Amino acid sequence: MPSFETKVIHAGIEPDPLTGAVMTPIYQTSTYAQSSPGEHKGYEYSRTDNPTRTVLQTQLAALESADHCLVYSSGLAAIDSVLNLFQSGDHIVAGNDLYGGTYRLFTQVATHRGLRFTFVDLADEEKLKAAIEPKTKLVWFESPTNPMMSLHDITRVSEIAHAVGALVAVDNTFMSPYFQRPLELGADIVMHSMTKYLNGHSDVVMGALMLKDRSVKSPKVPWTGPDVPAPKSLYARLKFLQNAIGATPGPQDSFLVLRGIKTLAVRMQRHAENAQKVAEYLEAHPKIRRVLYPGLPSHPQHGLGKRQMSGFGGMMTFFVGDTLEEARRFLENVHLFTLAESLGGVESLIEHPAIMTHASIPAEVRKEIGILDNLVRVSVGIEGVEDLIADLDQALAKV
Numbered sequence: 001m002p003s004f005e006t007k008v009i010h011a012g013i014e015p016d017p018l019t020g021a022v023m024t025p026i027y028q029t030s031t032y033a034q035s036s037p038g039e040h041k042g043y044e045y046s047r048t049d050n051p052t053r054t055v056l057q058t059q060l061a062a063l064e065s066a067d068h069c070l071v072y073s074s075g076l077a078a079i080d081s082v083l084n085l086f087q088s089g090d091h092i093v094a095g096n097d098l099y100g101g102t103y104r105l106f107t108q109v110a111t112h113r114g115l116r117f118t119f120v121d122l123a124d125e126e127k128l129k130a131a132i133e134p135k136t137k138l139v140w141f142e143s144p145t146n147p148m149m150s151l152h153d154i155t156r157v158s159e160i161a162h163a164v165g166a167l168v169a170v171d172n173t174f175m176s177p178y179f180q181r182p183l184e185l186g187a188d189i190v191m192h193s194m195t196k197y198l199n200g201h202s203d204v205v206m207g208a209l210m211l212k213d214r215s216v217k218s219p220k221v222p223w224t225g226p227d228v229p230a231p232k233s234l235y236a237r238l239k240f241l242q243n244a245i246g247a248t249p250g251p252q253d254s255f256l257v258l259r260g261i262k263t264l265a266v267r268m269q270r271h272a273e274n275a276q277k278v279a280e281y282l283e284a285h286p287k288i289r290r291v292l293y294p295g296l297p298s299h300p301q302h303g304l305g306k307r308q309m310s311g312f313g314g315m316m317t318f319f320v321g322d323t324l325e326e327a328r329r330f331l332e333n334v335h336l337f338t339l340a341e342s343l344g345g346v347e348s349l350i351e352h353p354a355i356m357t358h359a360s361i362p363a364e365v366r367k368e369i370g371i372l373d374n375l376v377r378v379s380v381g382i383e384g385v386e387d388l389i390a391d392l393d394q395a396l397a398k399v
Contacts, residue, residue: 004063004178005265012058013258026255027051048243052251056258057208060198063177063261065184066210068235070242071254075173075193076101077247078207080109082169082189084241086137088114093131093166095122095141097148097369100358102140102171108360122152123301125160132164142171143180143308147317147353147377148370149292151301154308158186167234173197173344178268179311183212188234196344197314199260200267204253211235267346267382271314274388275380281389282318287326287396289319289374314380315343317353324373326399327352331376333398336383336391343379348388350378 002010016025027050032043043049053071061069072078079102086092094106096119106117118131122141139161143152158168169189170182176197182190192198194206213233242248272295279293291298294305295312305312320327331339337350341357351357353371361371380388 007059007062008261008264011062012055024052024055024255024258026251028251046251047246047248050248050251050254052254052258053249056254059258059261060177060192060208061210063264064172064190064210065177065181065212066190067213068239069208069210070235070238071194071249072207072209072242073247073249074205075191075195075207076105077245078191078193078209079105079171081209081238081241081245081247082138082140082191083110083113083115084245085167085237086115089116089135090114090137091116091118091133091135092138092140093118093120093128093136093161094139095145095152096120097145097150098142099146099171100353100360103358104360121150122157123150125156128157128160132160132166136161136164136166138167138169140169140171142174143182144174144294144313144315146171146174146315147358147375149294149299149315149317151294151304151308153304154182154185154187158188162186174315175309175313176264176268176344178265179272179313180309183210185308188212194257195342197268197271198264198344199257200264200344200346201256201260202342202345202347204256204260206249206253206257209238211238268311268313270382271380272311274382274385275314275316276312277385278378278380278388278392279316282316282392285396287321287399289322291318292316315378316380317375317377319372319374320376320396321374321399324354327374327376330395330399333395334391335394336387337378337395343377345379346382348379348381348383350376353377 015022030046032040034040057069057071094117120127120131122128141152161168168187170187171191172182173193173196190210192208194208276295279291279296282288283291293316320330334350337348340349341351343349353375354366354373358371
């Protein structure tokens with residue numbers, strides 16, 4: 001089997017049959033000619049399928065050890081597609097530490113459609129079991145979590161969920177398929193915000209779902225009428241929803257992600273190398289109260305990380321001083337690190353979760369999770385690590 005490094009260059013990629021072009025063309029078209037009504041070459045309308053998008057989905061499936069991949073106009077659109085598998089009254093168990101946009105979608109949008117959510121610390125097996133009820137259809141979580149960098153045992157959570165017929169979906173954005181492949185560990189669906197590491201250049205907003213054709217007790221889909229037969233697989237259900245809802249990306253964005261993926265392996269190696277050195281520097285600094293990075297032996301799930309991940313990625317959080325004022329002063333004085341939301345680009349980004357990415361989570365919930373006012377989240381880029389550490393050092397000197 002080809003290595004990951006070979007897959008990011010070649011998986012799903014073939015020269016264009018018409019011209020021999022090595023790079024997948026951008027098929028900038030909305031519709032396709034048919035030789036007779038209903039007779040076409042596999043494409044009829046670009047919301048349903050587009051050749052550039054097809055190549056991207058094929059490559060992503062290969063990278064995540066999936067049988068299928070579906071891509072969307074954003075990560076949240078991908079998550080919402082999963083939620084549309086379920087009906088009013090169905091129950092979802094979710095990790096209690098989630099990206100703020102996911103929490104907002106769950107609590108302020110999906111609940112109005114009648115879905116019910118229980119948020120629990122999935123590191124506690126007994127809490128997970130206690131949260132499950134007869135109408136639990138899905139367990140959704142991140143590992144590592146955003147922003148507290150907690151790890152969850154994907155295999156064990158999957159075993160518990162599958163025992164009651166629930167699906168398991170893992171947001172794998174922080175790790176990318178290079179460092180972690182949840183489908184190989186038992187999950188049914190993997191979600192990526194491709195805006196982040198998969199694209200890697202901070203110039204695209206996209207999402208993806210990867211899944212295997214494994215036999216699980218799938219939920220009943222809310223079809224529009226009794227005469228419409230339910231598709232036989234989870235992929236067919238999600239493909240129907242992708243087309244029916246229409247939150248699909250354009251061919252230009254698909255092309256840009258195909259371009260970005262070619263350097264995914266080398267980028268992730270450098271992200272992780274830099275992050276390890278930055279984390280070690282921060283952990284030794286007297287003005288940093290605590291560093292949360294899975295690659296540090298001090299991380300509470302460092303051992304689990306070594307078992308289910310092949311590396312520790314480029315994301316970390318840490319506590320600066322004791323107050324919001326100290327964290328703000330630090331963030332206002334960095335130069336190489338860009339104060340901005342998002343993550344996973346080649347450039348280093350830094351942000352304040354309580355004010356920025358997780359502001360939609362109520363303050364009392366943030367406090368319970370540990371998202372305090374002195375918490376800072378960093379996406380370590382691929383610049384010279386000595387320059388990154390020097391930038392942090394001069395900013396911390398002003399705190």
